[in-house]
Amino acid sequence: DQQVKQNSPSLSVQEGRISILNCDYTNSMFDYFLWYKKYPAEGPTFLISISSIKDKNEDGRFTVFLNKSAKHLSLHIVPSQPGDSAVYFCAAKSYNFNKFYFGSGTKLNVKP
Amino acid sequence: DSGVTQTPKHLITATGQRVTLRCSPRSGDLSVYWYQQSLDQGLQFLIQYYNGEERAKGNILERFSAQQFPDLHSELNLSSLELGDSALYFCASSTLVGEQFFGPGTRLTVL
Numbered sequence: 001d002q003q004v005k006q007n008s009p010s011l012s013v014q015e016g017r018i019s020i021l022n023c024d025y026t027n028s029m030f031d032y033f034l035w036y037k038k039y040p041a042e043g044p045t046f047l048i049s050i051s052s053i054k055d056k057n058e059d060g061r062f063t064v065f066l067n068k069s070a071k072h073l074s075l076h077i078v079p080s081q082p083g084d085s086a087v088y089f090c091a092a093k094s095y096n097f098n099k100f101y102f103g104s105g106t107k108l109n110v111k112p
Numbered sequence: 113d114s115g116v117t118q119t120p121k122h123l124i125t126a127t128g129q130r131v132t133l134r135c136s137p138r139s140g141d142l143s144v145y146w147y148q149q150s151l152d153q154g155l156q157f158l159i160q161y162y163n164g165e166e167r168a169k170g171n172i173l174e175r176f177s178a179q180q181f182p183d184l185h186s187e188l189n190l191s192s193l194e195l196g197d198s199a200l201y202f203c204a205s206s207t208l209v210g211e212q213f214f215g216p217g218t219r220l221t222v223l
Contacts, residue, residue: 043214
């Protein structure tokens with residue numbers, strides 16, 4: 001039962017342009033969402049999060065948008081840099097249950 | 113460096129064998145999670161412990177078991193290993209409600 005889905009396995013963008021990574025979820029009880037970045041041979045690292053009381057959270061070049069009615073969140077990276085090339089996972093959980101559900105990941109390639 | 117340590121980094125074993133993976137959480141984190149990542153797959157949640165007690169269970173096989181000790185380190189035991197168990201196994205730790213911090217993973221190869 002895939003409650004968090006990332007339908008694009010890969011994305012390629014030019015350096016300096018915007019990268020938009022998408023994530024959909026099915027469980028309306030989810031109220032906390034996170035994005036992780038993963039380089040090969042390393043564990044995922046936390047990038048940015050958003051709670052369901054917000055629709056946007058920004059941290060430097062990274063912005064996460066949450067559309068609760070559509071059960072959709074997205075991660076925007078502006079401007080994209082070659083060092084951003086990695087696999088990005090979205091994750092979701094409900095506040096009163098600490099089990100995290102992860103999407104299958106999107107591999108981002110930022111071309112110089 | 114996330115502060116979460118995992119040993120060993122690599123493990124090669126044969127089918128039918130048993131292995132133990134070890135995880136030490138970040139200082140102060142009481143929750144430990146185990147995940148499996150097979151080739152080109154996402155992170156599959158296996159199990160969570162909080163302060164020594166099992167808190168949540170995911171798609172963990174009966175051949176697998178875990179525990180969290182009083183010093184908060186955790187071990188994941190995999191037995192009767194099959195070829196399909198070859199994967200990266202990640203441990204993560206967190207406070208009760210915060211984001212998770214992942215260790216570098218253990219790459220298990222079953223021959």
